Amino acid sequence: MCFHKISPSLTRDGDLVFGSFLPLYGVKVIDGKGTALFTSQPNKDCRSYQWLHKNFQQAMALKFAVEEINRNPVLLPNISLGFQIYNAYHSDTRTLESSLQWLTGRTQPAPNYSCRRQDKSVAVIGGATSALSVQMGTLFDLYRFPQLSFGPFDPILNDKIQFPFLYQMAPKDSFLPWGIVQLLVHFKWTWVGLVTTDDLRGEEFLQEVTGEMAKHEVCASFTEKIPVSERRHGESEMDFMPRIVGSAARIIVIHGDTDSLMVLRHSQIPLFPTYKVWIATSHWDITMRPNYVDNYNFHGALTFTYMTSEVPGFESFLKTVSPNKDPEDIILKEFWLSAFQCQDKYKDMELEQCAPNTTLEDLPIFFFDMAMSIQSYTLYNAVYAVAWVLHEMLLRTSEFTSEVTGESWVPHPWQLHSFLKDVQFNNSAGDQVFVDEKRSSEAHYDIRNYVTFLNDTEFLVKVGHFIPNAPAGQDFFMCKEGIDWGFLKEKVPRSVCSDSCGPGYRKTREEGEPICCFSCTQCPEGQISNQMDVDSCEKCPGDEYPNKNRDQCVPKSVTFLDVGEPLGMLLLSIAFSFTLLTNLVLWVFVKFRDTPIVKANNRALSYTLLVSLNFCFLCSLLFLGRPTTATCLLRQATFGVVFTVSVSCILAKTIMVVLAFRVTRPGSRIRLWVLSRVANSVVFICSGIQVILCGIWLGTSPPFPDTDPYSEPGHIIIQCNEGSDIAFYCVLGYMGFLALGSFTVAFLARSLPDTFNEAKFITFSMLVFCSVWISFLPTYQSTKGKTMVVVEIFSILASSAGLLGCIFIPKCYVILLRPERNTQEGIKRRVNSKGTI
Structure with a gap:
């Protein structure tokens, strides 16, 4: 009973006519109780319409294109183009019924019959959504009618086996998921919600966008799929918005067409701000809604819109549209009364109820936009595509002569296909237009910010762009300062699962x-x-x-044991103090060289030992200051040689003491060994072996200056690399062997009379020496940097001081403070008093 509301809403006769199916208004069926239903039922009354006012621009764009073509003296000369616009409001059933009406030419469809007196139909332009294109294409393909779809490009519809006569005019959206992810990455949004239509196109979008998101570590908080069936207010649909609003993600990406996503507006909570940022894709007109007062909370959204050139004259054409100028256009009159709210749905419609001199320009953006939308632009190109195909056919067919002579020329619809596959032209806006087989470029996008004000004015403000094939750095641009984030007062909203990890x-x-x-x-x-x-x-x-x-x-700061620092100055002072003390001892021994206590144990060995101890104290100075090649080469070798000389002298002294007390018979052959040559030979041989070891060390793997940036945080240690650790420990081991030998011999000789021997003093000195260097090894291994150098300097000074103190200080005490004991008589008295020989 409501077919008369679906039948051609707007027509214009012509020599050739095409049909168009546009979603303009919904047919409301009112039952006896006044309840609005959305499906036709018998014995009900068709009372009113639910207009999608913004879609009326599509009808105006189609009308504008036809008038422009008919005025063109070059395109289709002497042939007028007409159209029949059918309503196809978000309903598969209604669209199929409208298609049957178009084919049969009657209000009540008669399948497989054409009731037109003269069939001038050549093509169909329709399919605002993929679902509607499938419904229409399935029917029109049976009759080989060419169908030009102006809805979103869908790869499924590009299947020429299933839809051989369907042509898509919209540009491809292959790079749209990439552009959306670019936007998310730009604002560092990593926790987002995804809302899409529950169809194959929506599934394909989800796969592509989640794949791109994974590459940039962006995650989907949730995925919501909206059915694309006819509008129903079921329980599941009412749950969409609460689930979306209740999610933790503050960024919601919405993909789909305007009709399919209309359900979102009906499931919002009235006057409740969502505090979300909505990112809309190209084919959802975020501003469109059916009523002035609506549950509408998309303020601050960002939307990808196609970049299109301005069609000359279209805006001027819209300004002239008025039902007063075209009183026979009933649909325009109905639109006018609904858009300007000067209509009582239970009374007759009268234009006098509307304010005078009103124009489409006076309507808010959510009712009508003076700027051509992408759907209107695609419709405009589709009309021209039909015109250019007919023009080419007119030029190439033999009927052209008949047309000139006055006979009518009406091609069969199936004849247009061979021309449609190759058609390309430049439209009045200067853009090159291809039908899908010849499409060579991807869509370019403006990124716009949807802004609403308290006085109900709304704007889509351009804040960026996305051009997929542009050079790197120029393909994506955003102006953060120009964005109004709606209810979110933050500078840039944050949407993350976890708070960011800062530096460190x-x-x-x-x-x-x-x-x-x-x-x-x-x-x-x-x-x-x-x-x-x-x-x-x-x-x-x-x-x-x-x-x-x-x-x-x-x-890092460079560090080494510097002479100028307190520890370096202290060690330097100690070394010079001990050197001075050693020189004083040497002076005492030289001054009192003829006394019995100095002569008792080989004066030459004592002098050699004191000189070597003097060098031992001084060699510690090589370890102070910044290491150089010279100091690195000299310090360990010098330390090894002079200490070996000192220990060799002590060993020689110990041997001399033992031989002196063990050899008692005059004229004994063994007594011949108790000569200075024996002591000199011991010193020479033992020191020579150490010199040879140091020479091999310096010749094969010499020490060198090195840096250690890792041992101490914040410091680069300037140190000497010993070159060969084995050689270094061989030098120390050899000294230890000599010291152990001296200690053993002195320990065995400790019971000898202590008036004429120094075995006990040597024993204690070697005990100090060995204790120091045994403690040195683990301490040296466990320290780094300056501490390691300090440990070695301390060991050198301590062991040298131990030798000096244990061997020479008691003798200096006797020489300087007890001179009476440093005479032959004093020695004899002491021997007799102790009862020793």
Whole structure:
């Protein structure tokens, strides 16, 4: 009973006519109780319409294109083009019924019959959505009618086996998922919700966008699919918005067409701000809604819209549209009364109820937009595509002569296909237009911000663009300062699963959680991170170290045992003090060289030992200051040689004491060994072996200056690399062997009369010496940098001081303070008093 509301809403006769199916208004069926239904039922009354006012621009664009073509003296000369516009409001059933009406030419469809007196139909332009295109294409393909779809490009409809006579005019959206992810990455949004239509096109979008999101570590908080069936207010649909609003994601990406997503407006909570940022894709007109007062909370949204050139004259054409100028256009009159709210749905419609001199320009953007939409632009190109195909056919067919002579020329619809596959032209806006087989470029997008004001004015403000095939750096642009974020008062809203990890921290993934959900862990010792949300920390270069916050590498300070620092000055003072003391002892021994206590144990060995101890104290100075090639070569070798000389002298002294007390018979052959040559030979041979070891060391793997940037945080240690650790420990081991030998011999000779021997003093000196160097080895191994050098200097000074103190200080005490004991008589009295020989 409502077919008369679906039948041609707007017509214009012509020599050739095409049909168009546009979603203009919904047919409301009112039952006896006044309840509005959305499906036709018998014995009900068709009372009113639910207009989608913005779609009326599509009808105006189609009308404008036809008038422009008919005025063109070059395109289709002497042939007028007409149209019949049918209503196809978001209903598969209604669209199929409208298609049957178009084919049969009657209000009540008669399948497989054409009731037109003269069939001038050549093509169909329709399909605002993929679902509607499928419904129409399935029917029109039976009759080989060419169908030009102006809805979103759908790869499914491009299947020429299933839809051989369907042609898509909209540009491809292959790079749209990439552009959306570029936007998300630009604002660092990593936790987003995805809303799409529950069809193959929606599934394809989800696969592509989630794949791109995964590459940039952006995660989907939830995925909501909206059925694309006829509008119903079921329970499931009412649950869409509560689930979306209740999610933790503050960024919602919506993909679909205007008709399919209309259900979102009916499921919103009235006057309740959502505090979400909506990102709409190209084919959803976010501004469109059927009523002035609506549950509409998309303020602050960002939407991708196609870049299109302005069609000359279209806006001027819209300004002239008025029902007063075209009183026979009933549909225009109905639109006018509904759009300007000067209609009582239970009374007759009268234009006098509307304000005088009103124009389409006076309507708000959600009712009518003076700027040509992408759907209107695609419709405009589709009309011209039909015109150019007919023009080519007119030029190439033999009927052209008949047309000139006055006979009518009406091609069969199936004849247009061979021309449609190759058609291309430049429209009045200067853009090149291809039908799908010849399409060579992808869509370019403006990014617009939807802004509403308290006085109900609305704007779509351009804040960026996305051009897929542009050079790197020019393909994506956003102006943050120009964006109004709606109810969100923040500068840039944040939408993340986990708070960002600042510099000095790295992300730690939780098992089983999305990649966007993580915890923050401070960088390990020696590593830094100077950016947000890094997966791993980086090591500093060798000459730098992390600061306290571990977010920056700072240069390391060079460190070595400097003479100018307090510890260096202290060690220098101690070394010079002991050197001075050793020289004083040497002076005492030289001054009192003829006394019995000096002569008792070989004066030459005592002088040699004192001189070598003097060099032992001085060689510690080689360890102070910045290491150089010379100091590195000299210090260990010098230390090894002079200490070996000292220990060799002590060994020689010990041997001399033992031989002196063990050889008692005058004229004994063994007594011949108790000569100075024996002592000199011991010193020479033992020292010579050490010299040979040091020579091999310096010749094969000499020490050299080196740096250690790792042992002490924040410092680069300037040190001497010993070259060969084996050689170094061989030198120390050889000294230890000599010292152990001296200690053993002296220990065995400790019971000899102590008036004329120094075995006990040598025993104690070797005990001190060995204790110092045995303690040195583990301490040396466990320290680094300056501490290692201090340990070795201390060991040199302590062991040298031990030798000096244990061997020579008691003798100096006797020489200087008890001179009466340093005479022959004093020695004899002491021997007799002790009862020793």
